[in-house]
Amino acid sequence: xxxxxxxxxxxxxxxxxxxxxxxxxxxxxxxxxxxxxxxxxxxxxxxxxxxxxxxxxxxxxxxxxxxxxxxxxxxxxxxxxxxxxxxxxxxxxxxxxxxxxxxxxxxxxxxxxxxxxxxxxxxxxxxxxxxxxxxxxxxxxxxxxxxxxxxxxxxxxxxxxxxxxxxxxxxxxxxxxxxxxxxxxxxxxxxxxxxxxxxxxxxxxxxxxxxxxxxxxxxxxxxxxxxxxxxxxxxxxxxxxxxxxxxxxxxxxxxxxxxxxxxxxxxxxxxxxxxxxxxxxxxxxxxxxxxxxxxxxxxxxxxxxxxxxxxxxxxxxxxxxxxxxxxxxxxxxxxxxxxxxxxxxxxxxxxxxxxxxxxxxxxxxxxxxxxxxxxxxxxxxxxxxxxxxxxxxxxxxxxxxxxxxxxxxxxxxxxxxxxxxxxxxxxxxxxxxxxxxxxxxxxxxxxxxxx
Amino acid sequence: xxxxxxxxxxxxxxxxxxxxxxxxxxxxxxxxxxxxxxxxxxxxxxxxxxxxxxxxxxxxxxxxxxxxxxxxxxxxxxxxxxxxxxxxxxxxxxxxxxxxxxxxxxxxxxxxxxxxxxxxxxxxxxxxxxxxxxxxxxxxxxxxxxxxxxxxxxxxxxxxxxxxxxxxxxxxxxxxxxx
Numbered sequence: 001x002x003x004x005x006x007x008x009x010x011x012x013x014x015x016x017x018x019x020x021x022x023x024x025x026x027x028x029x030x031x032x033x034x035x036x037x038x039x040x041x042x043x044x045x046x047x048x049x050x051x052x053x054x055x056x057x058x059x060x061x062x063x064x065x066x067x068x069x070x071x072x073x074x075x076x077x078x079x080x081x082x083x084x085x086x087x088x089x090x091x092x093x094x095x096x097x098x099x100x101x102x103x104x105x106x107x108x109x110x111x112x113x114x115x116x117x118x119x120x121x122x123x124x125x126x127x128x129x130x131x132x133x134x135x136x137x138x139x140x141x142x143x144x145x146x147x148x149x150x151x152x153x154x155x156x157x158x159x160x161x162x163x164x165x166x167x168x169x170x171x172x173x174x175x176x177x178x179x180x181x182x183x184x185x186x187x188x189x190x191x192x193x194x195x196x197x198x199x200x201x202x203x204x205x206x207x208x209x210x211x212x213x214x215x216x217x218x219x220x221x222x223x224x225x226x227x228x229x230x231x232x233x234x235x236x237x238x239x240x241x242x243x244x245x246x247x248x249x250x251x252x253x254x255x256x257x258x259x260x261x262x263x264x265x266x267x268x269x270x271x272x273x274x275x276x277x278x279x280x281x282x283x284x285x286x287x288x289x290x291x292x293x294x295x296x297x298x299x300x301x302x303x304x305x306x307x308x309x310x311x312x313x314x315x316x317x318x319x320x321x322x323x324x325x326x327x328x329x330x331x332x333x334x335x336x337x338x339x340x341x342x343x344x345x346x347x348x349x350x351x352x353x354x355x356x357x358x359x360x361x362x363x364x365x366x367x368x369x370x371x372x373x374x375x376x377x378x379x380x381x382x383x384x385x386x387x388x389x390x391x392x393x394x395x396x397x398x399x400x401x402x403x404x405x406x407x408x409x410x411x412x413x414x415x416x417x418x419x420x421x422x423x424x425x426x427x428x429x430x431x432x433x434x435x436x437x438x439x440x441x442x443x444x445x446x447x448x449x450x451x
Numbered sequence: 452x453x454x455x456x457x458x459x460x461x462x463x464x465x466x467x468x469x470x471x472x473x474x475x476x477x478x479x480x481x482x483x484x485x486x487x488x489x490x491x492x493x494x495x496x497x498x499x500x501x502x503x504x505x506x507x508x509x510x511x512x513x514x515x516x517x518x519x520x521x522x523x524x525x526x527x528x529x530x531x532x533x534x535x536x537x538x539x540x541x542x543x544x545x546x547x548x549x550x551x552x553x554x555x556x557x558x559x560x561x562x563x564x565x566x567x568x569x570x571x572x573x574x575x576x577x578x579x580x581x582x583x584x585x586x587x588x589x590x591x592x593x594x595x596x597x598x599x600x601x602x603x604x605x606x607x608x609x610x611x612x613x614x615x616x617x618x619x620x621x622x623x624x625x626x627x628x629x630x
Contacts, residue, residue: 049516058517125469146518149511154526157504161534166468171504171527175511231579231590236469236609306520315517363516398507400514408513423507 031329034074038326041065041074045322046362049315050407057311062318075325083324084317090193091313093279094144096286097187101147102307103289104261106298107254113139114155115251118163125165125233129225132156132170136177137218141184142265148178164236169229172426176221179394180434183387184214187268187282190316191368191390198376199383203272209384209445213438217392220434228426260288316365323369332374339374343381345443351375351382352439355389356396356431363401364390381446388438396427459485459492463570464550465563465596466498466542470576470609475545477574477607482548485572494550495570496542499562500535560595568601576609584617 048061070080104110113135121128136156140148153174160167182189185207186196196206226233267281293299338354340347351371358367368390375382394400398420399408462485464474478494486492509524539552555562567573575597579590589597597604 046516050513057519062517146515149508149515150518150520150523153508153511154523154530157527157530158534161468161530161537164468164471164538167534168501168504172507175507178511179514231587234469234578234580234582309519312517312519319517363514365516394514398510400510400516404513404516405510408510422503423510 030073034072034325035329035331037072037074038069038322038329038331041069041322042326042366045319046366046403049363050404057315059311059314059318062315062322064318066318066321069322069325074329075321079324079328080321083321086197087194087317087320089277089279090190090197091316093187093193093277093282094190094316095308095310095313096279096282097144098146098309099286099304099307100261100264100282100289101143101151102304103286103293103299104143104147104254104257105151106293107257107289108251109254109257110139110151110155111251112253113152114159116253117156118159121159121163121165123163123165124235125163125169126226126235128160128163128165129169129173129229129233130222132173133177133218133222133225136174137181137214140178140181141188141214142261144187145178145182145189148174148181153178166232169225169232172229172423173221173225175398176225176395176426176430177218179400180217180221180392180430181214182391183210183217183438185210185268186278189387189391191364192387194368195372195383195387198372199380201380203278204269205449206384207269208449209380209442210387212441212445213384213388216437216441217434220437221430224426224429224433228429256292257289260285319366320369323366324373327370327373331370335370336374339371339378339382341378341382343379343443343446345440347378348381348385348439348443349436351385352389352435355386356393356435357389359390359393359400360396360402362403364394381442384442385439388435388442392431392435392438396424396431398423398427458487459571460490461493461495461570461572463495463497463567463573463602464542464546465567465573465575466496466538467576467578467592468538470578471538471542472545473576473607473609474574475542477605478546481572481605492571494546494548495553496539496546496550497553497555497563497566498535498539498542499555499557499559500531501559502556505531560592560599563592563596564599564601570602572603572605573600574605574607576607578609581609584613584619 045058045062045065049058052058066080069075070077117128117131117135120131136148136152139152153171156170156174157167160170182192186192186203192206196203199206201209264281264285267284268278271278271281290299290304294301294304335354338350340350355367355371358371361367368386371386371390372383375386397405399405459481462478462481464478466474475496482492505524505527508527509522512518512522512524535554539554543550543552553566555566563573573596575593577588577590578593580587593606597606
């Protein structure tokens, strides 16, 4: 049976029940107005996030949109406040992880990973792909998908170039695994953090249930990549192209930083088991590394603040309130028939499928915000099935969603359009197979361990 | 045929990650026999950077809806340019004679065919799975170039060419009584 996670404060637990039962309490006319205003607000927020007028942050639209919805009564101040109290700790948790990853990068962790991969691959492309899979899967799981995309991928590209190996399979592996390998831990993906509270699972229990699906998806990706890129992975006339050791000696593993990350990870499990929010462990880990970097003058308070990406937090908060308004104003009752209750295998497959579809239409962040309140009553199994869909699904399109893809395609004025066909073929080979196997693995895990 | 038509004046060397040494070495072995007295053959080192990898990373970054900071796809484009320049430099050093360097940004196979249209010879290395002989020893890009090149193509093995004895025996047709 799924239980209320002990670290969720009572207020959050109450809020959770609040948004599950949130319905339309006003008359039909008000409901129609509330619904259309909420839909418009969501479209405006997402359009702004995709288009980024003048490069202004996404929060510029999401914050005011949430305020307007409260002002016109599309969502009550109480419900909006409950959503904000629910999202606040989650966002703080994520921002702490972003700072932690940034400090790891500053301390040379990813450079050291690159040097290690170069040494161990010894010029063999297929061996390098295996090492990239291991590194990207672990980085995504422990330090979140953002870290893999932003910090690890450029290192992988540089490593491939240095080994005189074609970089494309290895770079594609990073972008794919950033999504599909983000299943394991609550910290791997913002979607997981959002779902953790709704699932009522403890940190360790979440990881135990997701371990098998995580391995299954990585296995599918590895098998497909090996065949898909077969001709790019044949060893060439090996050897680095220049007679230099590229500073391999300098790129040593930063032992202190790795130890702190390891302790933070243990802290997540320990804190959660002891009934304390694992966000505190993330904060402590980030604080230790930040203190050290400040003392060594490698970071300034401003650089740390920039790494924490506060506008992103405001964006998620605003988006969460807009989506809550939409769900309570009719989207919830429209989607509910599509989501079978229970944790039978067909039900889990259907939930994961709907989640993958919705993530591909808009983006997985709004998709998970919409689906959580609808699936949470069915228990942890259904919530985890949503996560399988929204985390694996985005690999179907190279931008993670159709909306972003279409807009970016229209933006491209010059001749060289990206090779959409190849990326889509790769998505079609990995996503459906990975999703089905992952759901099977989750179902088996739920049978064995209980949700 | 006149002597003028058979003289090779312009040799394009397709330089790719992993197999460039073989095409440069093939050009070196041709050097004494191409061109004519008083007019040496021109060598052009050709490298194409496909936007695919950087585009995939741009896409992944756009998918992280709402995240601030630097687009890592931009970083990949910078690294890609540096890597291409380094590769052309290494190839020019190995060639050890005057040559032009041509770096193109675009779809690999199409760019090679277009750039080499007026060449007298294009040197290509097999880029596929060479562990077994047969059609798979050409990957997608080399296959396209061999099929569509507007100039003569010299196809070389990246490593020592396999022995003739490694060719599988001809298929056995019982109703024809074998061969």
